[in-house]
Amino acid sequence: MSGRQHADIDSISGLESVGENVQLPTTYVVIKLIPDIQEKALQWLIEKIQGKKTDGGAELIVMLQPKTDPREEYTLHISANMVKLLEVAEDIELIKMDSQGRPVEFTVAQMDDFLIDGKKVDDLITLAERQSIILHELGNIRALTYEKSVPGYPSMKLYENQAVIPFLQNRQLITKMYPLHDEEQLKKMAGYWYLSRLTKQPINAIKDYFGESITLYFAFLEFYTLALIVPAILGLCGTIFTETIPFFSVFNVIWVTLFLELWKRKSNELAYKWGTIGMTSLDEPRPEFRGIMGVDAVTGKVCLQAPRYITYLRMYLVSLPIVIVCMVLAYWLMLFSIWSEDYVKLIEIEEGGMISKDYLIMVPSTVYSIIIPVISAYFKDLATYLTEWENHRTQSQFERHRVTKLVLFEFVNNFLCLFYIAFVLRDVEMLRSQLRTMLIVSQTIYNFQEVFLPLGLNHFHKKSQKINKNTNPETQRQKEKATEACSPLLNIPQLQADDRRIKQAENESRLEEYQDTFDDYLELYIQFGFVFLFSSVYPIAAFWALLNNVLEIRADAFKLCTLYRRSFIRKSKDIGAWQRSFEVLGGLSILTNCGMLYLSPDIRSRFPDYSDMELLMAFMCLEQLLLGVRYLIHIAISDKPEWVRVALARKSYESKQALKFERSQRNKKILYRFRTVQ
Amino acid sequence: MSGRQHADIDSISGLESVGENVQLPTTYVVIKLIPDIQEKALQWLIEKIQGKKTDGGAELIVMLQPKTDPREEYTLHISANMVKLLEVAEDIELIKMDSQGRPVEFTVAQMDDFLIDGKKVDDLITLAERQSIILHELGNIRALTYEKSVPGYPSMKLYENQAVIPFLQNRQLITKMYPLHDEEQLKKMAGYWYLSRLTKQPINAIKDYFGESITLYFAFLEFYTLALIVPAILGLCGTIFTETIPFFSVFNVIWVTLFLELWKRKSNELAYKWGTIGMTSLDEPRPEFRGIMGVDAVTGKVCLQAPRYITYLRMYLVSLPIVIVCMVLAYWLMLFSIWSEDYVKLIEIEEGGMISKDYLIMVPSTVYSIIIPVISAYFKDLATYLTEWENHRTQSQFERHRVTKLVLFEFVNNFLCLFYIAFVLRDVEMLRSQLRTMLIVSQTIYNFQEVFLPLGLNHFHKKSQKINKNTNPETQRQKEKATEACSPLLNIPQLQADDRRIKQAENESRLEEYQDTFDDYLELYIQFGFVFLFSSVYPIAAFWALLNNVLEIRADAFKLCTLYRRSFIRKSKDIGAWQRSFEVLGGLSILTNCGMLYLSPDIRSRFPDYSDMELLMAFMCLEQLLLGVRYLIHIAISDKPEWVRVALARKSYESKQALKFERSQRNKKILYRFRTVQ
Incomplete structure (x- = not known):
């Protein structure tokens, strides 16, 4: 609590030395608008961004980039x-490590607690956090009561308290909104990440x-990649000692359950460290x-409210039937293919033309494999639209329900043909x-x-940009002209x-946008x-998957660092609907593997004395047994590691004590009166 | 916060007018010790109960009952x-409703908040709570470093900080320890409870x-009784329209899942209202x-600590194998019977004597049905001993693990013969x-x-007591003598x-002790x-069960109110291991019912075109489908009702705010310095 870092406060300025532009602050977020936007609308938007909170504004600094x-x-x-x-950081309860290394909500009042290891105030909030703070404030720009429509666009009606930025994005006046990369940081990270060989990722x-x-x-x-090592080894062994495959597939099923349960622990551990667990x-x-x-x-604060039951009604009465219909259609398409x-096979046998056959x-199958991605893309839009319409309160809920819809559909597309064949x-x-x-193809x-x-x-x-530049010698003059035309207005x-x-x-701006982690x-x-x-x-599959994933980590990292526009950070406490999706797949794998063992001619030839009926019974029992083991593993492994539970309990205890203390302060007098009676 | 109830504080005295004994306070708990206890030991125990906290005492009031x-x-x-x-109530975080009807930890400082609807301080803590406060304090009587053994009993070794009362109970110096009934309250309750016809219980x-x-x-x-109504009606229909049984049994399985999920909600609702949910x-x-x-x-307080991994090791390496061995033995016994x-059937056919056969x-079967309860009783002791030895930290954990062991064993005793027959x-x-x-028999x-x-x-x-009294005319003289002998010593x-x-x-003291809810x-x-x-x-079973349970509620209530000694209140947030036990049974019922449908000759005669194999397949698919439905019900129904989740979130939010506030108070200066820089 000494004054050691207080001197740094003087350096808080919001200004950074960016080349020659000493007087203009760092750009955190870039917004692009259509070239022919009505000047009124542009002016209105800029005023909103600069405007006061009470006027539905964001109180941010706007700078215009000269048009060439x-x-x-x-x-x-x-x-x-x-x-x-700093104000918004406190408002959105940004999580920072305090001096004891525990994740705590940041507050300006206790800034000293976070200024550890020689950190300055400027280092306190990372660039990514600043960008997400800006996004948060932009997202909270609201239409006022008298703002019935976007100025200059009478057809774009606004309702009171409507979020302006998402609306303008939706109506495509705003074409892009993105934070800028930090090239220095990227370079530093690459060395430890996708350019390294087998080290752990710099999480x-x-x-x-x-x-x-x-x-x-x-x-x-x-x-997942680490967990794949065991099935990969077993798979390799399986190709050598083929008679051990039954054992391996049973083992795999248990391994999958273990892996998913342990991941839940790991995920909760990370979520605790990042302060997102709550x-x-x-x-x-x-x-x-x-x-x-x-x-x-x-919270008792005034904010947007919508009854939850309407969301449930929309989910179960509209979205669910639509998704089911789409799944059935996809299933028919698969059958049709x-x-x-x-x-086609039958026709050709009659005609006999070898090549054409x-x-x-x-x-x-070619037509099918071309159609599927197209349909998937359409369904993705449909799922996003439906989930948007369901009106979920938080981003996590929204994503969970969107992913659930998509996963159901993709399950039909990708796995149902395997079930059909099997x-x-x-x-x-x-x-x-x-x-x-x-x-391999996928x-x-x-x-x-x-x-x-x-x-x-x-x-x-x-390349094309370069050519453009070369063929356009008037650029400089036009640029100046545009600049002049713009500046007096705004x-x-x-x-x-x-x-x-x-x-x-x-x-x-020319880079592709990274939508979300769904595709990955x-x-x-x-x-x-x-x-x-x-x-x-096909036991060797695990080996190929392992190989692929070792590359995948690097490819995904490379892609995010260099090929995509930077995206805003998203908080989440777990992998959302994916956990359950993987678990369902894990459960199904018990059914399918037991089924395959029953159908395998190998097993039949090994137990020639058993009738078909007895074999079926045996594999039914095996399946029930494995389901039982799965359940036992599920209840035996606690979702959170002991230390996380203790840390959470401590935090909740401390808060409870603080609440008690606060209340007791209020009623101090009574205690005194009570004691004096004794 | 007005002074309306403050006048009541003067009535706080701990004294109540009990007949003529105005000067002696109400008895909350009665402790009985063996007649021939060493006087030294008795004196020591009494001093401990009266003694100061710092001396390992309980700071309670002790009164001696004259011996006749x-x-x-x-x-x-x-x-x-x-x-x-009041002090202990605050210490053990007794939950009370505050003026807004929310469950809050009681603190003396905010006593006014709890004195609502004309409540006086004396009404604040119920008799049951007082009894459990006394129990808590008695339980915390600890041996000091120099108290190596119980005075007068050198063989009864004590270690530092050992809980004295459980030790003395264990060594049978203390024979009984029980709170007293409140006859007035009981009479009032009976009218609404077991004497009423079909009203809801006064929960x-x-x-x-x-x-x-x-x-x-x-x-x-x-x-459960309410939930049974539907299966009972279906069961009755089943006896009339026998061909609908398959449908009913499928429906039952889903009903069971629904019932258990909804109970979890209900249970969490109650736990929230009672403040035990945390x-x-x-x-x-x-x-x-x-x-x-x-x-x-x-909490950061100094208290007893034991590493959790030892408990796990004991559970998985010792208790689990022992329980499994016992289960296998019970299974063999069942098979043997x-x-x-x-x-016996075979022998008799040869000899031909009709009556003896x-x-x-x-x-x-008679021998078996006599042996089983005996074995069960022994196993109960074993399970209690093992769970005690595993050294669980809280009462809930202890009970959960004890019940789990017992349920596993009872499952074998009660259901395995059904599986065998089926x-x-x-x-x-x-x-x-x-x-x-x-x-019916059970x-x-x-x-x-x-x-x-x-x-x-x-x-x-x-009756026997009456006879005793009548045959003993000297009682009065002896009584006085005993009283005189006792009083100067203590x-x-x-x-x-x-x-x-x-x-x-x-x-x-002569009533039976109510151990716990396990048997019920x-x-x-x-x-x-x-x-x-x-x-x-046997679809009609649900109907008999329903009838039985309507009586059962009343019988259990009657039993607790009149036939058993009062027991100390036990907190719990749910029904512990029973929830899972019922869920497992619900899961198994899918398997068994599908199995029974497959085996039923009725079904076979209705689908004569299907081969045995195809029928088996069909019921396997049905089973998987039902398991899937069960899983869907499980994830679709949230464990806590919306209002409970909101209330919990609000509480956690308030505590977090209080913690923030407390911290910000500490660092107020920095905020000021920071603001002045701007």
Whole structure:
């Protein structure tokens, strides 16, 4: 509590020395608007961003980037001074480590507690946190009662307290909104991360840069990859000693359960360290949350409220039936593709043309594999729309319900054909070849989509830009003209034309946007299914998956660091709906593996004395037994490590004591009176 | 916060007007010691009870009951003054409703908050709570470093900080320790409870009198009875329209899952209202908990500590194998009884003597049904011993692990023979008759054991006591003598010979002790198994169970109110291991009912076109489907009702704010300095 760091406070200024632009503060977030936006609307938006909280504003600093071309988009650079940042940090309960290394909500009043190890006030809030603070404030820009529509766009009606920024994004006046990368930090991180060989990932640095949600993905991927080592070894052994496969597949099933239970512990451990473990559905609503202002039941503050039962009604009465119909349609499509393949085979036998038959047979499955991604993309939009409409309060809830819908659909797309082959056609050879093809093809396609496609696009973009520049000699004059045309209208500071932020903003604007972790998890999910659902049929799958994942960690890291625009950090306390999705797959794998063992001719030849009936009974018993073991593992392993439980209990105890103390302060007199009676 | 109730504080005295004994305070707890206890030991114990906290004492008031006969046990009446009661109430975080009707930890400082609706200080802590406060303090009487053994008993070694009272109970110097009934309250309650016809139970009054643990049992029994109405109606329909049984048994399985999930909600609701919902394994240890003094990781206070891993090692490496061995032995015993019955049947056919055969056949099952309760009783002791030895920290943990062991064993005793008959012998008729017999016999036996046996014993006791009195004319003289002999030795207040508390203490001392809710739950558990495991075979079981339970509620209430000694209240937040036990039974019922449907000749005759194999497949699919439905119900129904979640979140929010506030008070200066810089 000494004054050792207090001197640093003088350096709080919100100004940073950015090249020659000493007087303009750092850009945290860049907003791009369509080139032909009505000036009124632009002016209104800027005033909102600068405006006071009480006027629905965000109290942020806006800087305009000079336009070099009228056809170019308007670009706003958003910043804030340190006081604002600290205020919001306290408001959104940013978690920081205190001097005892425990995660605590940051408050300005106890700033000294967080200024440890020679940290200065400027180091206290990381760049990523500043960006997310800006996002939070932008998201809270609200329409006032008398603002019935966006100025200049009478058709864009606003209701009271509507979140303005998401609305403008939705109506595509705002085309892009993104934080800027920190190239120095990225370079530092790369050495420990995707450029390193076999070291552990720098989880803390990743979390500071990309936020909890993305880091949880990488932590899960690492944990899963490590867990794959055992099934991979067993799979390799299985290819050598084929008679041990039954044992291995039983073991795998137990291993999967163990892995998922242990991951839950690990995840809770991380969530505790990051201070996200206490997130609940009663936390702050997402900006898109619709409702009317009311007193919050938990905090007693006035904020948006919407009855939860309407969300439930929409979920169960509308979304669920729609999702089920889509799943049934996808199932029919799959059946249709298999049937038409059979049909094509029959036709060709009659006609006898060899070459055309080979081609024709491939037509249904080719058409199917082209249609599926298209349908998936449409369904993704549908699921997002439905979940948005359900109006979930928090981002975590929103994501959980969106992911659940998508996973159900993708389950049908990816796994149902395997079930069909395994249990209806009962063709083990076809199943094995299908597994092999799908595993290898899907992994290749994903890696291509993820890394090489954006890499290529990037390259192409850069080239075309260069050509553009070369063919356009008038740029400089136009730039100045545009700058002049703009500045008197909008009375805000402008960046100088040679500010290096302009180049960075433009470069990163051309990068692809990183939507969320869904595609990355989905890739693992599908792989997980291919490896474990039928591990008795194709045990080597685990080995290929392991190899792939070692590369995957690096590919994903590389992709995020260099190929995508930076995204805002998202908090989350766990991997959300994915935990349950993987668990369901784990449970199903018991059913499928026992089923495959029963169907396998290998087993039958080994127990020739047993009738079909007895074998079926035996594998039914095995399945029930494994389900029992799974349940036992589930209840024997506690969700949180002992130390996390103790730490949480301590915190809750301390808060309870503080509450007691506060109350006792209020009623001190009575104690005194009571004692004097004795 | 006005002074409206402050005048009541003057009435705080700890003294109550009990007949003529105005100067002696109310008896809360009675302790009985063996008649021939060493005077030194008695003196030591009394001094301990009166002694200061720092000397390992309890700071309570002790009164001696005059002995009428040297062969009579020593009887101590324990009391405490109001200040002591309030102090401990705060210390053990007694939950009380505050003026807003929310459960809050009681503190003396905010006493005004709890004095609502004209309550006086004397009404604040119920009699049951006072008794449990006394128990808590008695339990915390500890041996000091220099107290190496109980005075007068050199062989009874004590270690430092050993809990004295449980030790003396264990060594049988203390024979009984019980709180006194409140006859007025009991009479009032009876009218609403077991004497009423079909009204709801007075849950709040029961909770105030008997505590959370017993009340949860009654709440569960009521909830279960209500839930039984639907299966009972279906069962009745089933006996009329026999072809609908398959549908009913499938429905039952889903009903059971729903019932258990909804009960969890109900139970959490009650736990919230009672303020027990926050109980964790890190709460205050039970008196029997052994360990060394250390700093508690949660509260930072110095209290007993023992490493948790030793408990785990003992549980998994010692207790678990022992329990499994016992289960296997019980299983063999069951098999042996069935085999010997078969064997007897065979013998008799050869010899041909009709009457002796009928008798002989009954011998194995009779012997078995006599042996089982005996073994069960022994196993109960073993389980209690093992769980004690595992050294669980809290009472809830202790009970959960004890109940788990017992339930596993009782499962084998009660249900395994049904499984054997159903799936090994595959004799549906035998199964049905077995179910009928066991259901009716067990319910009759239980009701007899519970109500009529104690009723008879009580009657017998009273009679014999009367005779004793009449045949002993010297009593009065002896009484006076004994009183004189005693009083100079023990320098403590004595009750007057005509104090009506003496009669009450003696009467209640002769009542049976109510151990815990285990036997009551077990009865329901076994009934639940008989009703749902094979509901497709004997659907009317639900109806008999419903009838029985309507009586059961009243019988159990009557028993607790009149036949048993009052027990100390036990807190609990849920029904502990029973929830899981019922859930496992619910899960198994899916398996058994599908199995029974497959085996039923009825089904076979209805689908003559299907092969055995196809039928088996069909019922396997049905089982998997039902398991899936069960899982969906499980995840769709939240464990806590929305309002409880909101209330908990609000409380946690308030405490967090208080903690923040407390911290900010500490660092106020910095805020000021920081603001001035701006």
